[in-house]
Amino acid sequence: xxxxxxxxxxxxxxxxxxxxxxxxxxxxxxxxxxxxxxxxxxxxxxxxxxxxxxxxxxxxxxxxxxxxxxxxxxxxxxxxxxxxxxxxxxxxxxxxxxxxxxxxxxxxxxxxxxxxxxxxxxxxxxxxxxxxxxxxxx
Numbered sequence: 203x204x205x206x207x208x209x210x211x212x213x214x215x216x217x218x219x220x221x222x223x224x225x226x227x228x229x230x231x232x233x234x235x236x237x238x239x240x241x242x243x244x245x246x247x248x249x250x251x252x253x254x255x256x257x258x259x260x261x262x263x264x265x266x267x268x269x270x271x272x273x274x275x276x277x278x279x280x281x282x283x284x285x286x287x288x289x290x291x292x293x294x295x296x297x298x299x300x301x302x303x304x305x306x307x308x309x310x311x312x313x314x315x316x317x318x319x320x321x322x323x324x325x326x327x328x329x330x331x332x333x334x335x336x337x338x339x340x
Contacts, residue, residue: 203228205305208287212309221314222277229279232286235272246329249322251275253282257333259294259340266291267334271326281311281323285330297334302327 215221235254244254253273259265269289271282288305289297306312312320 203287205288205290208284209309218314225280225284226276227280228283228287229273229276229281232271232279232283235270239270240272246322246325248325249278250318251278251322253278253322253326255282255285255326255329255333257294257297257330257337259337263294263338263340265293267294267297267337269330277319278322281319282326285323285326289330294334294337298331298338300331 211224212221215224235256239256240254244256246253246255251273253271253275255269255271258268260268267289269286271279271286273279273282285302288302289300292300306323311323315323
């Protein structure tokens with residue numbers, strides 16, 4: 203799924219119950235994250251659910267970053283899938299400076315997530331941006 207398809211889906215689904223189901227479906231479709239990556243280093247802190255996010259750039263800092271995520275919550279896994287969709291195809295330097303907050307605001311996510319879910323989403327984004335900055339500097 204592309205960012206434009208994600209935006210179109212949110213425009214089409216006007217009811218937030220439908221949007222939540224869509225987000226959870228995105229999470230269920232997220233490719234599995236290897237257990238070897240479900241380690242403390244990839245654990246996102248500040249989220250009420252357990253969520254891991256990894257970022258790699260095996261083809262070098264100018265190549266697109268490979269992001270993977272997993273959570274024990276379908277909704278959080280879906281939010282992680284949205285972050286991955288929003289950052290798909292970007293280099294580490296692009297991810298490190300990307301403003302996802304504008305995307306979240308455009309989708310109306312903050313008004314419809316609990317404060318703890320919103321904090322977890324921010325934690326995910328901080329972790330991805332931090333990892334991307336380290337990859338870009340390597």
